[in-house]
Amino acid sequence: FLREDIDEEVAKLLELKAQLGDDGKTQFVLKTPKGTRDYNPKQMAIREKVFNTIIRCFKRHGAETIDTPVFELKETLTGKYGEDSKLIYDLKDQGGELLSLRYDLTVPFARYLAMNKITNIKRYHIAKVYRRDNPAMTRGRYREFYQCDFDIAGQYDAMIPDAECLKIVHEILNELDLGDFRIKVNDRRILDGMFAVCGVPDDKFRTICSTVDKLDKMSWEDVKKEMVNEKGLSEEAADQIGEYVSMQGGMDLAERLLQDHKMSQSKQACAGLSDIKLLFKYLQLFHVTDKVVFDLSLARGLDYYTGVIYEAVLTQAGTVSAANEAQNDTNAEESVSVGSVAGGGRYDGLVGMFDPKGRRVPCVGVSIGIERIFSIMEQKAEASPQKVRTTEVQIMVASAQKNLLEERLQLISELWNAGIKAELMYKKNPKLLSQLQYCEEAGIPLVAILGEQELKDGVVKLRVVATREEVDISRADLISEIKRRTEA
Amino acid sequence: FLREDIDEEVAKLLELKAQLGDDGKTQFVLKTPKGTRDYNPKQMAIREKVFNTIIRCFKRHGAETIDTPVFELKETLTGKYGEDSKLIYDLKDQGGELLSLRYDLTVPFARYLAMNKITNIKRYHIAKVYRRDNPAMTRGRYREFYQCDFDIAGQYDAMIPDAECLKIVHEILNELDLGDFRIKVNDRRILDGMFAVCGVPDDKFRTICSTVDKLDKMSWEDVKKEMVNEKGLSEEAADQIGEYVSMQGGMDLAERLLQDHKMSQSKQACAGLSDIKLLFKYLQLFHVTDKVVFDLSLARGLDYYTGVIYEAVLTQAGTVSAANEAQNDTNAEESVSVGSVAGGGRYDGLVGMFDPKGRRVPCVGVSIGIERIFSIMEQKAEASPQKVRTTEVQIMVASAQKNLLEERLQLISELWNAGIKAELMYKKNPKLLSQLQYCEEAGIPLVAILGEQELKDGVVKLRVVATREEVDISRADLISEIKRRTEA
Numbered sequence: 001f002l003r004e005d006i007d008e009e010v011a012k013l014l015e016l017k018a019q020l021g022d023d024g025k026t027q028f029v030l031k032t033p034k035g036t037r038d039y040n041p042k043q044m045a046i047r048e049k050v051f052n053t054i055i056r057c058f059k060r061h062g063a064e065t066i067d068t069p070v071f072e073l074k075e076t077l078t079g080k081y082g083e084d085s086k087l088i089y090d091l092k093d094q095g096g097e098l099l100s101l102r103y104d105l106t107v108p109f110a111r112y113l114a115m116n117k118i119t120n121i122k123r124y125h126i127a128k129v130y131r132r133d134n135p136a137m138t139r140g141r142y143r144e145f146y147q148c149d150f151d152i153a154g155q156y157d158a159m160i161p162d163a164e165c166l167k168i169v170h171e172i173l174n175e176l177d178l179g180d181f182r183i184k185v186n187d188r189r190i191l192d193g194m195f196a197v198c199g200v201p202d203d204k205f206r207t208i209c210s211t212v213d214k215l216d217k218m219s220w221e222d223v224k225k226e227m228v229n230e231k232g233l234s235e236e237a238a239d240q241i242g243e244y245v246s247m248q249g250g251m252d253l254a255e256r257l258l259q260d261h262k263m264s265q266s267k268q269a270c271a272g273l274s275d276i277k278l279l280f281k282y283l284q285l286f287h288v289t290d291k292v293v294f295d296l297s298l299a300r301g302l303d304y305y306t307g308v309i310y311e312a313v314l315t316q317a318g319t320v321s322a323a324n325e326a327q328n329d330t331n332a333e334e335s336v337s338v339g340s341v342a343g344g345g346r347y348d349g350l351v352g353m354f355d356p357k358g359r360r361v362p363c364v365g366v367s368i369g370i371e372r373i374f375s376i377m378e379q380k381a382e383a384s385p386q387k388v389r390t391t392e393v394q395i396m397v398a399s400a401q402k403n404l405l406e407e408r409l410q411l412i413s414e415l416w417n418a419g420i421k422a423e424l425m426y427k428k429n430p431k432l433l434s435q436l437q438y439c440e441e442a443g444i445p446l447v448a449i450l451g452e453q454e455l456k457d458g459v460v461k462l463r464v465v466a467t468r469e470e471v472d473i474s475r476a477d478l479i480s481e482i483k484r485r486t487e488a
Numbered sequence: 489f490l491r492e493d494i495d496e497e498v499a500k501l502l503e504l505k506a507q508l509g510d511d512g513k514t515q516f517v518l519k520t521p522k523g524t525r526d527y528n529p530k531q532m533a534i535r536e537k538v539f540n541t542i543i544r545c546f547k548r549h550g551a552e553t554i555d556t557p558v559f560e561l562k563e564t565l566t567g568k569y570g571e572d573s574k575l576i577y578d579l580k581d582q583g584g585e586l587l588s589l590r591y592d593l594t595v596p597f598a599r600y601l602a603m604n605k606i607t608n609i610k611r612y613h614i615a616k617v618y619r620r621d622n623p624a625m626t627r628g629r630y631r632e633f634y635q636c637d638f639d640i641a642g643q644y645d646a647m648i649p650d651a652e653c654l655k656i657v658h659e660i661l662n663e664l665d666l667g668d669f670r671i672k673v674n675d676r677r678i679l680d681g682m683f684a685v686c687g688v689p690d691d692k693f694r695t696i697c698s699t700v701d702k703l704d705k706m707s708w709e710d711v712k713k714e715m716v717n718e719k720g721l722s723e724e725a726a727d728q729i730g731e732y733v734s735m736q737g738g739m740d741l742a743e744r745l746l747q748d749h750k751m752s753q754s755k756q757a758c759a760g761l762s763d764i765k766l767l768f769k770y771l772q773l774f775h776v777t778d779k780v781v782f783d784l785s786l787a788r789g790l791d792y793y794t795g796v797i798y799e800a801v802l803t804q805a806g807t808v809s810a811a812n813e814a815q816n817d818t819n820a821e822e823s824v825s826v827g828s829v830a831g832g833g834r835y836d837g838l839v840g841m842f843d844p845k846g847r848r849v850p851c852v853g854v855s856i857g858i859e860r861i862f863s864i865m866e867q868k869a870e871a872s873p874q875k876v877r878t879t880e881v882q883i884m885v886a887s888a889q890k891n892l893l894e895e896r897l898q899l900i901s902e903l904w905n906a907g908i909k910a911e912l913m914y915k916k917n918p919k920l921l922s923q924l925q926y927c928e929e930a931g932i933p934l935v936a937i938l939g940e941q942e943l944k945d946g947v948v949k950l951r952v953v954a955t956r957e958e959v960d961i962s963r964a965d966l967i968s969e970i971k972r973r974t975e976a
Binding site for chain 2: 029030031032036040041044047060061062065066068070071073075090091094096099111112114115116121123130154156157161164167282285354356391392409410413416417421423426428
């Protein structure tokens with residue numbers, strides 16, 4: 001039993017109890033579906049900030065954006081995700097087409113390219129995807145979650161778009177200021193070549209690859225056990241794989257492996273290694289090699305990758321989430337990495353699977369693991385003394401005396417029409433104190449106070465919430481004064 | 489047979505033909521599910537513009553935002569939509585909870601309030617909703633579509649939040665510049681009171697109400713027929729309803745009906761009429777009464793409304809969509825209105841349906857009918873000579889000679905790091921002409937050209953695409969020069 005399993009069982013029992021109610025009758029269950037959550041205004045404010053940073057980066061790199069439906073024809077998703085296909089949500093057959101919720105944004109993107117015969121595009125797509133996985137909400141693993149994808153489709157010279165994808169990951173993780181990170185790089189052709197020269201039978205490449213993929217969660221001993229006992233690989237082959245997958249380095253490692261007497265026997269591996277060398281050359285020009293590691297243990301789960309693959313991990317265990325994770329770990333090494341926050345790779349065959357004539361459109365892309373990033377940003381916000389504002393309201397229109405609702409409505413209407421963000425309390429005669437308190441709570445910096453005297457004088461009393469300073473401003477100057485005081 | 493029915497039949501047959509293929513074998517169908525569509529980059533650029541206008545308005549009025557999952561427990565949606573419940577998409581039972589895709593954003597909002605015991609909030613929510621309706625894509629009716637909702641929850645003084653909702657509709661439709669519009673207003677209590685005094689039996693209020701709701705699509709004669717023949721109402725009662733639902737006016741009509749010997753017998757109707765009067769008073773202070781009509785034929789379909797209801801329609805038939813619609817019309821009057829672009833009302837009982845103790849949270853809100861607005865904006869963009877840009881790229885990094893890829897990569901990296909939006913072609917040796925052509929097509933205003941001479945001199949040749957003017961700029965000044973030339 002893991003801690004989270006127990007939590008889940010407890011939640012189930014509590015739910016059953018709630019359904020029974022006091023008198024044993026079935027009651028209504030007030031919850032979101034398993035593995036999903038609402039975002040409250042504070043979470044949304046943080047989410048908006050993170051999205052803006054990411055979108056700004058994607059736009060800086062010249063990406064357009066597209067959108068696709070949340071569900072696809074079931075057959076569109078069939079045969080694209082290997083062992084993970086069982087996690088796809090299907091819609092009920094209510095007469096008509098058989099539909100499934102999208103599992104990622106990559107397959108719908110490939111479908112879109114083939115359907116519209118597009119051979120060149122650089123696009124980003126930020127949207128929710130759905131996986132009937134075992135949720136682990138404390139680790140930021142949900143059944144409904146956002147993906148932020150950037151992809152470059154087109155027949156181009158080797159490794160130039162690939163290097164840009166890594167530059168983007170580097171820019172985003174830097175700008176979000178999440179602490180130190182590493183970007184691991186490998187190539188599916190190197191993995192396949194390695195499997196071949198280590199004596200893995202051809203028909204076991206994919207399944208052995210998905211076992212290697214577990215190295216970030218399991219020790220080598222356990223991975224080897226799975227290879228030998230469950231997947232029927234010879235112990236000798238497993239040991240040879242074990243030697244390779246422990247290797248990490250940079251361009252030098254790629255050069256060394258190109259000379260390796262075993263690895264160099266595989267044409268595929270050599271093609272992959274040459275591309276890794278070229279990639280590192282471009283990454284040097286981008287000044288990002290300090291964070292990039294060529295790591296032969298990186299496998300990535302999805303079936304559709306054909307070339308370079310990569311994954312970014314945060315290496316600082318400075319957050320609550322990291323601490324939680326460390327507690328759950330059986331493997332001490334794991335506490336160093338708080339998990340993947342971005343990943344991607346090259347998939348040159350996927351679009352061709354959709355094209356009636358099998359025309360290929362080479363693609364490379366990256367997906368930002370936004371949910372983990374949210375979790376970390378949320379914890380940072382909690383820990384910070386600064387309050388997260390959930391609105392951008394500049395001013396509250398208040399009254400000091402009774403019977404001034406009409407005057408408040410007239411004034412706020414003028415402010416809205418001038419583009420000022422303004423609120424008033426929906427009461428005929430609110431107390432001045434409660435209006436001021438509302439401003440304190442909501443972080444509204446200014447109050448426009450109306451009273452009999454102010455109306456007579458053609459002015460508004462402008463109060464600065466933080467300093468309690470008050471000045472009379474003529475109605476004619478009010479809008480420019482508010483703008484002057486609130487525009488950052 | 490309607491034109492759109494025939495179109496649908498043709499589409500089905502073509503699909504069948506495609507599945508059979510040339511050799512009679514079943515082939516893959518490359519399409520999005522029925523009633524859904526992809527958005528291409530151009531559509532997304534327009535969509536982003538419309539969303540920004542709407543969100544800016546919601547924020548100006550001090551709204552926070554929340555998000556909820558795309559699916560809810562099936563029972564959360566049960567009993568909320570009356571006759572329309574049959575249009576809800578269910579998920580397949582794959583073990584676990586029974587789930588349905590959300591049908592609107594209002595019911596999830598009410599569930600959110602009850603679940604979190606929130607009694608006061610002003611929030612907006614922009615997200616997709618799902619209805620297994622008969623799609624009419626040319627009219628902007630889809631099975632997956634966006635809703636943009638703004639709601640105010642809380643126990644407040646009468647009609648103040650309600651008036652703000654109408655002010656918001658007025659601001660948004662003005663700012664989007666879609667042509668003239670009307671906002672029809674009515675109240676469920678006036679409708680119910682009217683039904684009572686006209687002799688409609690209590691148990692027929694809802695069904696007669698949903699027939700009245702068809703008055704914007706059907707003539708009064710057909711509506712009356714449905715009431716009498718299908719719903720079993722007496723001809724006399726129907727005729728009395730007919731007299732009321734032909735009435736339109738402003739505050740004066742509300743005053744007149746308060747004196748009406750029949751209508752004034754209903755307490756409910758009087759409460760509604762008094763609130764309409766108050767609403768108009770506040771709308772006068774907001775200076776929006778020119779667009780607002782008190783219209784007794786407005787019914788709105790949804791079950792959950794309890795008080796004021798409203799709907800905005802565009803009154804200019806200046807668009808292609810309006811022309812299409814006019815062709816399909818049997819009723820000539822209809823061509824005047826291109827259909828509803830916003831709607832909403834008060835629903836004081838919905839949150840209580842979710843609260844275990846039935847605690848009520850009064851709510852009022854408005855939903856912007858964004859899909860019709862998209863259609864209109866798209867047609868406007870098509871008709872305009874100005875090209876829609878799908879990226880914001882400021883500069884392309886180009887080379888005039890061969891073998892300068894490394895120099896291009898280095899320069900573009902500097903630009904990205906300085907926040908400049910920049911692209912380069914993913915070729916080792918692209919032709920200068922093709923680089924310049926790319927800029928023309930994508931609307932990129934500047935090109936930074938690198939050549940041997942420029943590198944030697946420590947400069948970049950900056951070319952203005954529109955004028956073909958070229959100047960040498962030192963590398964040190966390049967970034968500020970680009971910013972100066974492209975910041976609007």
